[in-house]
Amino acid sequence: MTKYNSQETIFKITSTASTLFISKGYDNTSIQDIINGAGMSKGAIYHHFESKEDILQAILHSHGEDIVKTMHSYLKDNQSLTAKEKLRGVLRKNWGYIESHQLEDMMLSQNKNAPFILGALQVSLKRSAPLIADIMREGESDGSLSVHYPEECAAVFFLLINFWCAPILIEGSINDLEKRLKFLQHLMETMGADIVEDEMIDHILRTYTHVEHDQGGQM
Known part of the structure; x- marks a missing residue:
């Protein structure tokens, strides 16, 4: 379940993911791609999203x-x-x-x-x-x-x-x-x-x- 602790961080993650899903495709986008694109640590991503x-x-x-x-x-x-x-x-x-x-x-x-x-x-x-x-x-x-x-x-x-x-x-x-x-x-x-x-x-x-x-x- 999503943990809504920081709306700004969540928005940055979802915006980055949206862009990647469009450019690379959902199946071809990894969590690591989202981490790199958002410029965040893996822990920061998983603090808000499980997958x-x-x-x-x-x-x-x-x-x-x-x-x-x-x-x-x-x-x-x-x-x-x-x-x-x-x-x-x-x-x-x-x-x-x-x-x-x-x-x-x-x-x-x-x-x-x-x-x-x-x-x-x-x-x-x-x-x-x-x-x-x-x-x-x-x-x-x-x-x-x-x-x-x-x-x-x-x-x-x-x-x-x-x-x-x-x-x-x-x-x-x-x-x-x-x-x-x-x-x-x-x-x-x-x-x-x-x-x-x-x-x-x-x-x-x-x-x-x-x-x-x-x-x-x-x-």
Whole structure:
């Protein structure tokens, strides 16, 4: 278990590890690489983390906390919106309009690395999905949504948008991705949550078209 005794030291370790995971790959990065990159002793690293996997979990946890904080900030500033409008706004801010940052860079560099996939899945289901479910319940009250199973609906949405609709994890062409996104849009509408906008789909397709081009056509 991570020992949070010095936030500054922990941040330096996780930042160094993130950079190394992107440049060298998770499997090819050793604890010694992180020690050297952070300019710390082995004892200092192990005082806060028990293993490389522990460092990865801390990185994913921090990313999840950042997303939730951003969501809470958006909701606080837009309390007058309906639940449906809030959800669409949250998606624009956090997923539909994702700009490149460390977690996405790591996911791209790791492709199908199991620790990243599992860790990101656990964080999204534990931290983000419950907040989305709460907004869906709010939609029942204001009449903008009609979701009978908000917890399950939110979990399914995250599973599909973050993994099934991620070409870096599920092989396929941009056309395949478009079909998946259109299906997700239809599925959410069927479940009473019309929150996946055409503009969001278009942005995701443009983003991954750019990624595919940068990778020489290989997803």
